[in-house]
Amino acid sequence: MALNLEDYYVLLHPALAIVIGFPMLGLIVRLAWQTRIRRLKIASGERNTIPASSGSEHLRLGRWFSSVVVGLSLVGLGNSIFSTMVLKGGFSKEPLRYILLSFMFLATIVSLILLYQAKAKLWRGIFATLTGMGVILLGSQPEVFRRTDEWYISHYYYGIILTMLMIFSVAIVPDIYQDRKNRWRNVHIILNTIALALFIAQAFLGARDLLEIPLSWQETFIGKCDFTHKVCPK
Numbered sequence: 613m614a615l616n617l618e619d620y621y622v623l624l625h626p627a628l629a630i631v632i633g634f635p636m637l638g639l640i641v642r643l644a645w646q647t648r649i650r651r652l653k654i655a656s657g658e659r660n661t662i663p664a665s666s667g668s669e670h671l672r673l674g675r676w677f678s679s680v681v682v683g684l685s686l687v688g689l690g691n692s693i694f695s696t697m698v699l700k701g702g703f704s705k706e707p708l709r710y711i712l713l714s715f716m717f718l719a720t721i722v723s724l725i726l727l728y729q730a731k732a733k734l735w736r737g738i739f740a741t742l743t744g745m746g747v748i749l750l751g752s753q754p755e756v757f758r759r760t761d762e763w764y765i766s767h768y769y770y771g772i773i774l775t776m777l778m779i780f781s782v783a784i785v786p787d788i789y790q791d792r793k794n795r796w797r798n799v800h801i802i803l804n805t806i807a808l809a810l811f812i813a814q815a816f817l818g819a820r821d822l823l824e825i826p827l828s829w830q831e832t833f834i835g836k837c838d839f840t841h842k843v844c845p846k
């Protein structure tokens with residue numbers, strides 16, 4: 613086998629995205645479309661054959677999906693952070709930072725759980741902000757490869773934006789249902805149509821990153837390559 617244990621760990625995040633994330637996205641989009649067509653047909657008095665459950669099913673899967681996306685980002689970020697901590701001797705150099713980061717992972721997960729429980733607008737706002745801040749703080753660590761000079765094709769920036777959009781979707785659910793004028797519904801449709809496009813792009817950007825990451829035992833050799841002129845030593 614050409615892979616070492618640490619290389620297998622890199623595969624965990626892409627595999628989870630492919631097996632759990634993207635199939636769920638397909639179901640959610642289909643249910644979203646049905647929800648919309650059903651609502652418009654009923655509003656215009658047309659005959660409707662779409663089941664009434666499409667909206668609540670979209671919501672039920674959507675709530676799970678948001679956790680899956682936050683989880684995927686945490687696994688992706690955790691990969692960079694904890695591999696430096698464990699494999700490159702980071703813990704002995706900066707123990708305090710890694711202990712704080714471990715708490716940050718836990719705090720982000722707890723904030724997300726509390727966001728699901730919160731009913732009042734204020735608490736939904738607070739826990740959504742805390743969850744989002746947790747992901748951003750973890751993403752700002754020096755170990756994370758951000759591709760900032762090419763932010764428009766960066767798997768990191770797309771991932772962070774998608775995570776924020778999914779947290780926001782959970783936070784505004786009661787507003788979508790309470791708003792008679794459909795303003796929150798329209799906000800949701802616009803933002804999550806953008807999210808859908810970003811999710812599709814994210815699959816390409818992630819696959820590209822996977823192609824660019826060398827296997828652990830090839831790293832020192834690949835590191836000698838000139839990435840600007842795209843040549844490696846003979």
Ligand code: HEM
Nearest residue numbers: 644647648651667668671674675781782785804805807808
């Ligand atoms: C990329 C993913 C998503 C897309 C493309 C999407 C899109 C849509 C669309 C088109 C509708 C129908 C709006 C209409 O009635 O015209 C809708 C409804 C809704 N969405 Fe999403 N959505 C996504 C994810 C989510 C998530 C993650 C949540 C919650 C956590 C969520 C919660 C809702 C709710 C509560 C409704 C109203 C359903 C009803 O009328 O019963 N959506 N969404």
Ligand code: HEM
Nearest residue numbers: 626629633685688689691692767768771815818819821822
């Ligand atoms: C729901 C979709 C996805 C989200 C929200 C997401 C999010 C993230 C985030 C936030 C990171 C950490 C930042 C970074 O290192 O760039 C990351 C890393 C990564 N992602 Fe994704 N990702 C998704 C799907 C995918 C897919 C489909 C693949 C590959 C087929 C992939 C491959 C990778 C790779 C290779 C890394 C680097 C891990 C490392 O540094 O060891 N991602 N992802």
